[in-house]
Amino acid sequence: MSERIGIIGVGQTSFHRIRLAKSLREMCFDAYSEALDDSNLAPEDIDGLIVCYTEEYDKQRGPWSPIAEYLGLTPKPVVGVSNYCASSTMGVRVGWAMIKSGLHDVVAVIGYQKMTELSGAEVQEKMIRGGDLMWETPFGIGMPHVYACFANRHMHEFGTTEEQLAMVRVKNSEYGSLNEKAAFREKVTVEKVMKSPVIAWPLKLLDCTANADGASCVILAKEEIAKKVSDTPIWIKGIGSSSETNSMGARESFVTTGSWRAAEQAYKMAGVSPKDIDVAEVHDCFTIAEIMAYEDLGFCKKGEGGKFIEEGESYIGGKIPVNVDGGLLCKGHPVGATGGSQIRTITLQLRGEGYKIHPKCEVEGAEIGLVHNVGGTGHVSNVIILGR
Amino acid sequence: MSERIGIIGVGQTSFHRIRLAKSLREMCFDAYSEALDDSNLAPEDIDGLIVCYTEEYDKQRGPWSPIAEYLGLTPKPVVGVSNYCASSTMGVRVGWAMIKSGLHDVVAVIGYQKMTELSGAEVQEKMIRGGDLMWETPFGIGMPHVYACFANRHMHEFGTTEEQLAMVRVKNSEYGSLNEKAAFREKVTVEKVMKSPVIAWPLKLLDCTANADGASCVILAKEEIAKKVSDTPIWIKGIGSSSETNSMGARESFVTTGSWRAAEQAYKMAGVSPKDIDVAEVHDCFTIAEIMAYEDLGFCKKGEGGKFIEEGESYIGGKIPVNVDGGLLCKGHPVGATGGSQIRTITLQLRGEGYKIHPKCEVEGAEIGLVHNVGGTGHVSNVIILGR
Numbered sequence: 001m002s003e004r005i006g007i008i009g010v011g012q013t014s015f016h017r018i019r020l021a022k023s024l025r026e027m028c029f030d031a032y033s034e035a036l037d038d039s040n041l042a043p044e045d046i047d048g049l050i051v052c053y054t055e056e057y058d059k060q061r062g063p064w065s066p067i068a069e070y071l072g073l074t075p076k077p078v079v080g081v082s083n084y085c086a087s088s089t090m091g092v093r094v095g096w097a098m099i100k101s102g103l104h105d106v107v108a109v110i111g112y113q114k115m116t117e118l119s120g121a122e123v124q125e126k127m128i129r130g131g132d133l134m135w136e137t138p139f140g141i142g143m144p145h146v147y148a149c150f151a152n153r154h155m156h157e158f159g160t161t162e163e164q165l166a167m168v169r170v171k172n173s174e175y176g177s178l179n180e181k182a183a184f185r186e187k188v189t190v191e192k193v194m195k196s197p198v199i200a201w202p203l204k205l206l207d208c209t210a211n212a213d214g215a216s217c218v219i220l221a222k223e224e225i226a227k228k229v230s231d232t233p234i235w236i237k238g239i240g241s242s243s244e245t246n247s248m249g250a251r252e253s254f255v256t257t258g259s260w261r262a263a264e265q266a267y268k269m270a271g272v273s274p275k276d277i278d279v280a281e282v283h284d285c286f287t288i289a290e291i292m293a294y295e296d297l298g299f300c301k302k303g304e305g306g307k308f309i310e311e312g313e314s315y316i317g318g319k320i321p322v323n324v325d326g327g328l329l330c331k332g333h334p335v336g337a338t339g340g341s342q343i344r345t346i347t348l349q350l351r352g353e354g355y356k357i358h359p360k361c362e363v364e365g366a367e368i369g370l371v372h373n374v375g376g377t378g379h380v381s382n383v384i385i386l387g388r
Numbered sequence: 389m390s391e392r393i394g395i396i397g398v399g400q401t402s403f404h405r406i407r408l409a410k411s412l413r414e415m416c417f418d419a420y421s422e423a424l425d426d427s428n429l430a431p432e433d434i435d436g437l438i439v440c441y442t443e444e445y446d447k448q449r450g451p452w453s454p455i456a457e458y459l460g461l462t463p464k465p466v467v468g469v470s471n472y473c474a475s476s477t478m479g480v481r482v483g484w485a486m487i488k489s490g491l492h493d494v495v496a497v498i499g500y501q502k503m504t505e506l507s508g509a510e511v512q513e514k515m516i517r518g519g520d521l522m523w524e525t526p527f528g529i530g531m532p533h534v535y536a537c538f539a540n541r542h543m544h545e546f547g548t549t550e551e552q553l554a555m556v557r558v559k560n561s562e563y564g565s566l567n568e569k570a571a572f573r574e575k576v577t578v579e580k581v582m583k584s585p586v587i588a589w590p591l592k593l594l595d596c597t598a599n600a601d602g603a604s605c606v607i608l609a610k611e612e613i614a615k616k617v618s619d620t621p622i623w624i625k626g627i628g629s630s631s632e633t634n635s636m637g638a639r640e641s642f643v644t645t646g647s648w649r650a651a652e653q654a655y656k657m658a659g660v661s662p663k664d665i666d667v668a669e670v671h672d673c674f675t676i677a678e679i680m681a682y683e684d685l686g687f688c689k690k691g692e693g694g695k696f697i698e699e700g701e702s703y704i705g706g707k708i709p710v711n712v713d714g715g716l717l718c719k720g721h722p723v724g725a726t727g728g729s730q731i732r733t734i735t736l737q738l739r740g741e742g743y744k745i746h747p748k749c750e751v752e753g754a755e756i757g758l759v760h761n762v763g764g765t766g767h768v769s770n771v772i773i774l775g776r
Binding site for chain 2: 101
């Protein structure tokens with residue numbers, strides 16, 4: 001059971017707010033073919049497909065089936081994995097287990113979402129039906145509202161400021177403005193974030209990510225194959241996963257998404273601690289989410305996330321560079337594709353190919369990286385630790 | 389890697405056509421608590437949850453989240469698995485891999501569907517959007533139409549008769565009439581099936597299964613735990629999975645769902661052949677599907693499925709008793725729950741507890757059993773071989 005599972009191919013479409021011309025099959029094909037090229041494998045070497053998405057954004061039901069056909073992977077096994085915004089890291093977890101168990105040798109994990117064919121109101125209607133349908137959805141409680149509660153509580157308990165929230169967007173926009181695959185490339189100031197329209201106080205428009213279209217692909221292989229086809233396989237060293245209650249009213253704390261549990265598992269499995277992390281992608285669906293992630297991942301103590309960004313610790317050159325590809329805030333957030341995009345960034349960084357995002361985004365000499373992907377408001381959290 | 393994975397608990401609600409009084413959480417709780425009681429485990433021993441379903445039948449999106457909370461399994465890892473009508477056997481495949489890989493020790497796999505809150509037209513509209521959305525769905529091609537094509541082709545190539553199709557329903561109704569958890573308990577004759585209204589020629593109403601509400605649960609454990617808590621763990625000996633094209637127009641053959649590929653994998657992994665199977669549950673969404681399954685699983689040669697049922701070979705006392713709990717035709721078909729129900733039946737049979745379905749449904753001395761679960765019209769096929 002000591003055999004390692006390697007990432008040997010990564011691909012990602014640009015994330016877009018307007019992408020009506022590409023069907024979901026074509027988006028997935030673009031990400032898949034980029035990853036396949038990156039892997040040095042032939043299509044016939046892929047022996048299983050995992051398609052990760054959140055349901056109801058497409059007219060197509062069971063999208064794993066047409067995608068498998070379009071990629072030419074029929075009659076190989078294919079499964080659909082659904083875990084809100086954490087779908088594609090959960091897909092990687094499932095793929096890891098399928099290879100480790102001996103069921104497969106090489107698995108492609110595709111994450112996608114196509115959200116812009118729907119109106120904003122339709123997306124919101126679907127999104128809030130992921131919450132507690134009996135006690136919360138009827139009152140219109142959506143993602144920004146819950147994250148606003150997190151932010152309020154964090155400000156109340158720890159003195160976190162609106163400016164500190166804004167600083168997360170400022171940092172991410174500095175890197176995101178350089179990332180050609182990002183949907184939102186404007187470099188912004190604290191003042192600009194503060195002056196953007198309030199969505200749910202204290203969160204303003206620029207404290208929030210936005211829906212997008214896009215696809216990502218991660219190709220996993222067992223150690224023997226990974227070593228054969230790649231000079232720079234990136235190994236999955238730790239995987240942690242945890243859940244939180246669906247009902248927000250049942251949560252124990254409003255200053256965490258609960259992802260510290262997933263982090264604990266991942267660190268233990270990888271045999272590393274937060275100080276060993278050289279670069280991280282965290283789930284910044286809202287600026288407060290990134291601040292809570294610093295804390296839940298142990299990059300700083302609980303309550304000190306605001307200080308962590310204010311002191312520049314999550315910039316390149318700081319303690320742990322975080323979201324130096326723009327994060328969800330600037331890349332956009334095509335739900336099912338997001339985790340795969342995070343894994344792509346960390347894989348490139350650990351290969352010494354961070355320059356492929358942009359030379360100014362590269363974290364030189366990074367050896368251990370972390371991916372933190374949250375579904376909903378913590379309904380699921382996945383933490384994956386990668387290493388050279 | 390030689391450690392086995394055992395089934396130590398099974399549970400299933402009754403399958404119903406009218407079940408408005410139970411929420412999806414409650415249905416799942418009923419199946420889960422029955423399986424948990426059956427397993428001799430305490431709730432805290434369950435360390436992971438897999439929820440299997442087909443999307444869009446519920447208002448609730450991401451149902452894995454409220455279900456995990458309702459079952460008291462938060463903060464344990466939870467994943468949603470979607471594979472049309474084969475969702476819960478795919479969930480068992482994922483659970484098998486998660487335990488085998490060392491990620492989990494004990495996993496609960498819950499399958500459910502709640503379809504009767506929607507009108508028949510709404511269900512049909514959703515169902516056909518699982519087909520090829522560009523080239524087939526717009527023409528209204530649904531499940532009965534494709535299976536009618538299969539039946540026509542089978543009759544054309546092999547001389548299979550309408551009466552032979554009807555005989556499948558007759559057999560399944562003989563056993564289904566005894567199964568208290570079945571939705572359709574009327575014992576029927578060939579004449580009655582033949583005189584039921586034509587749905588899509590040659591399939592009549594009684595050649596078809598119907599939508600239903602229901603939930604099932606299978607609890608899997610690693611060998612050490614399975615042996616400790618159960619005197620009769622049932623081992624997963626083989627798992628096969630394959631896919632077929634989404635577009636029916638791209639299929640190579642119309643006398644198979646393609647599940648022979650999954651069967652080959654499962655037999656090879658288990659080290660057994662069709663003649664070793666003592667009892668089987670096959671995916672009889674339509675009568676023709678059971679006849680094709682006999683052939684694809686190697687119970688008889690391709691083209692001889694009609695003769696197989698006509699000669700009584702799939703009755704108890706015949707070569708291989710098939711669907712002696714009523715099958716999908718009589719139990720009803722709550723999509724995500726179906727595979728788990730099939731696994732429950734085979735598990736009980738192999739434990740010598742077939743009498744729990746009904747004393748007349750028991751296959752005495754059965755040692756090796758097979759589950760065959762098809763998603764869509766072969767878009768995915770899973771075959772699982774179980775043994776004492």
